[in-house]
Amino acid sequence: MTDALRLRVRSDGTTMVLRPEGELDVNTAAQLRVWVDDYLTGDSRPATLVDLSGLTFIDSPGLAALLAMRRRLADGDAVVVYADPTPQPARLLRITGLAARLPVFGTLDEALRSLAAR
Template identity: 30%
Template sequence: MYLSFEKQGETLVASLSGELDHNSAEEVRVKIDNKIDIDNIKKVVLNFSGVTFMDSSGIGAVVGRYKKLCNKGGNLCIAEANKNVDRIFELAGLYKVINKYNTVDEAVRCI
């Protein structure tokens, strides 16, 4: 799993690439949490355009970051999830609490 960060105004865009599974979820959790804490971030867009596979550990990583930001009065959203990842989010019921956007730019504008 490759993870890169870009700050757009007050919003952190975290771009994920590769497989978000039990092998990489902990690393993703730690890196995103560190960035949120160090830069006092309250808005995060998770760019899933490069994610090829995700399992329940990935869902846990996303939900954990969402809860962390909600506790700080912030928000998290998903952008550019491919068809397979989008289906996983849909089946897990995450879109009932986490907004999804077609593009990162749209997510940054709306979050």
């Protein structure tokens, strides 16, 4: 795989929307960890929506980075949800059993509505 990962961030009210684009793998997972460190020391929000629609590939270290991000944000009482995974990440979430255990929504709108209902 390549070292191509971009992290797009935007605010939607009290929700931070993180959209990783490209490949989240052994070579790029550290970028996500650095973003979480910076986010936690800055203007963090009570909810984070991870928009998976821009991920073209994810491997086990990338998945571990997403889970570590969720744990770290939850330790600070933030809610983390995932939305709109592309086929390869969706398949990985499904075969690992994480799709049934994590809050993964089919669309961004569904995820945002779920956060608004909390």
